Amino acid sequence: MILLLVAAGAAVGAPARFLTDLVVAHYAGRFLPWGTLVVNVFGSGLAVFLAVAVTDADWTALLVTGFCGALTTYSTLSYETLLLVENGRWRHALWNVAANLAGGLAAGLLGFALAHLLTA
Amino acid sequence: MPDTSQPPHREPERRPPLRHALRSASVPALAAVAVGGAIGALARYGLTVAFPASPGTFPLATFTANTLGGLLIGVLMITVTEVAPGLGRIRPFVGVGILGGFTTFSTYILDIGRAANAGATALAVVYAFATMAAALLAAALGMFATRRLLVRRRA
Numbered sequence A: 001m002i003l004l005l006v007a008a009g010a011a012v013g014a015p016a017r018f019l020t021d022l023v024v025a026h027y028a029g030r031f032l033p034w035g036t037l038v039v040n041v042f043g044s045g046l047a048v049f050l051a052v053a054v055t056d057a058d059w060t061a062l063l064v065t066g067f068c069g070a071l072t073t074y075s076t077l078s079y080e081t082l083l084l085v086e087n088g089r090w091r092h093a094l095w096n097v098a099a100n101l102a103g104g105l106a107a108g109l110l111g112f113a114l115a116h117l118l119t120a
Numbered sequence B: 001m002p003d004t005s006q007p008p009h010r011e012p013e014r015r016p017p018l019r020h021a022l023r024s025a026s027v028p029a030l031a032a033v034a035v036g037g038a039i040g041a042l043a044r045y046g047l048t049v050a051f052p053a054s055p056g057t058f059p060l061a062t063f064t065a066n067t068l069g070g071l072l073i074g075v076l077m078i079t080v081t082e083v084a085p086g087l088g089r090i091r092p093f094v095g096v097g098i099l100g101g102f103t104t105f106s107t108y109i110l111d112i113g114r115a116a117n118a119g120a121t122a123l124a125v126v127y128a129f130a131t132m133a134a135a136l137l138a139a140a141l142g143m144f145a146t147r148r149l150l151v152r153r154r155a
Helices: A002-028 A034-053 A057-071 A075-086 A090-119 B018-024 B027-050 B060-083 B085-102 B106-117 B121-150
Strands: none
Touching (some): A002 A034, A057 B085, A057 B106, A075 A090, A075 B085, A090 B106, A090 B121, B027 B085, B060 B085, B060 B106, B060 B121
């Protein structure tokens, strides 16, 4: 059952990441990898919110492990950062790593606070 | 002095409609990403069963997924861009789907938050930077090794 829920959540989360990247790149261009930043920051905030607000193991498997886990990505973040390095754009590579980490943590704090406000 | 270096009027920047950008998101491509994502997420879940997380200890499962996923994306991307460009069609399934579903940024942030929340601040900081360094090094190694082993030198 848990396996099915993880797979189902990921089967929605991964295409959602794919589409978000295309839409964000359409408006923001591909000079910097904004699409991955958007899914990682949003997905981190949502995951922390849900991890606090939802206590049921099945819902957690579907939404946190499956959906948020597949909506966000570390492999693309690593590859896109190395592409910037290969092009000699060290500052942009550093910015990319820092923006994902700081943005993800900030969104996580926001999700944490929101979940506590709503479930208090 | 007026600035005459600029042309008198600029063509307004014209962006093609969004549906053009979404052309690569065909139904087969979306299905491949969905199936790949499910496979990758199940493999990641398997790691959390093999290396169960306990509060205050290093989150080995997520660290392994993100590092191994980095190595494999490096191998994949050099393969589909430099070794065999004809294999580019496997990228949605393998890269966006399997490796995207296998690796995760949200669980990484959750792990950092859980460690910090449990009072293990040093662990949170070490884990955050160790994952970042290991994933980037693994991806660089994957790219380097694939180029070294598979890209034919052009005479």
